Amino acid sequence: MPSRRVVRALVGLSALAAAACGGSNSAPQGFFISIRNMTFTPLSLDVPPGATVTVLNDDGIGHSVTSEATANAFTPGGVDVVTFDTGVFTGQRSFTIPSSAQEGTVVPYYCQVHRNTMVTPTGTITIRAAALPSAPPSGGSGGGGGMSGY
Ligand SMILES: [Cu+2]
Helix, strand or coil: CHHHHHHHHHHHHHHHHHHHHHHHHCCCCEEEEEEECCEEECCEEEECCCCEEEEEECCCCCECCEECCCCCCCCCCCECCECCECCCECEEEEEECCCCCCCCCEEEEECCCCHHHCCCCCEEEEECCCCCCECCCCCCCCCCCCCCCC
């Protein structure tokens, strides 16, 4: 009797391990902006209220994603309750959209370092409750799963 119980427990564990392995193969889903070659991608991103937006700076120089009240203002600001600023960084930063953000709000953003010398001086985030997370936009270096956070 005791030995049967042990066998059952082991079978259960290996099933769990298999499930975990399968999950880590798919790219992490979320709301992403990438910066590469002085270019924001995507230029327009839909996110639901309360979403966390992750910015991936693939350039070797510092950039920021900073909200502004109007496109090409190049001054920190926001639209309604939505303001954000990663600060100047390389690598990865994230910020959170307020859960009280209103449907349809369009918030422009820019880079505080390069302003109108970015290839894309202004990107926008639009609040859409129905927006779905997706994988990061940049094709990347093919490393795979390095940032899953485990
Ligand atoms: Cu920049």
